Amino acid sequence: MNNGIKHVFFDLDHTLWDFDKNSGLTFKKIFELNNINIELGTFLEVYEPINLKYWKLYREERVSKPDLRYGRLKEAFDTVGVSVNDDMINHLSVAYIDYLTTFNHLFEGTIEVLEYLQYKYHLHIITNGFEEAQERKMQNSKIRSYFKTVTNSEMVGVKKPNPKIFNFALNSAEANPNESMMIGDSLEADIEGAQKVGMRTIHFDYKDRHNGDDQVRVTQLKALINHL
Incomplete structure (x- = not known):
């Protein structure tokens, strides 16, 4: 050896x-399915650093798994100025996990x-x-x-x-x-x-x-x- x-x-x-690529394709899919009208590139540019921030908080035991899944979406939508209600955010957080593993680059x-x-x-x-x-x-x-x-x-x-x-x-x-x-x-x-x-x-x-x-x-x- x-x-x-x-x-x-x-x-x-x-x-x-390739998380970034697969995640981007997942968001494209779930936004289309749920009629979320948002420019994907703009959203991903905002989402990716927010997601990393929440994973750091999760590693440090400062947020829970549900908090991570909800919080990263809520903060990203708020940052790009798109209004999405809590029920839809919770629905999207589940859909994201469901569809994420259908893309496997x-x-x-x-x-x-x-x-x-x-x-x-x-x-x-x-x-x-x-x-x-x-x-x-x-x-x-x-x-x-x-x-x-x-x-x-x-x-x-x-x-x-x-x-x-x-x-x-x-x-x-x-x-x-x-x-x-x-x-x-x-x-x-x-x-x-x-x-x-x-x-x-x-x-x-x-x-x-x-x-x-x-x-x-x-x-x-x-x-x-x-x-x-």
Whole structure:
């Protein structure tokens, strides 16, 4: 095994599964179905940072799952100045989860990289996403079979970067931290969280925003082959 690594752990959303693209297609679908008259590009530009903000609050146990699902939509509609009542927001929050996993675009190179790595390493997932949605994403995008274990925050009761979720995943995989690599897009949740338990890390900086950081970093998934 290269560099003593035997286990490679991936984040799912924004790392293998192209969340932004699939989310945009989902909103297009549910807005059409529910006659929400809004310019999609304008909405997504506002929604995406709000969604990240709510996920940070969720990681920090400052909002609940229902609060996240409602709050990110409510705040986005308010910001773009479109009036949508609470019943419709609640309906859209459910429809969003229902339709999200019907779109399954992966980042370019995902299958190629997993095919390459599966013969060299044991592959695993650590995700903060909701269990029912994450399982459907992996099944529908045909990547579930690559992973020996899948750890999500709902089964552990804490979220990345809490050390408990990484330790739970390591125990499930029967892996030692010093022979394990974590790959993810979030410096806080994936990279710093994994480093605190002694794992090695590669930052998937798909928006190419952190060139000055002192981290092993790739901007394309295929570049992982050079590191692993």
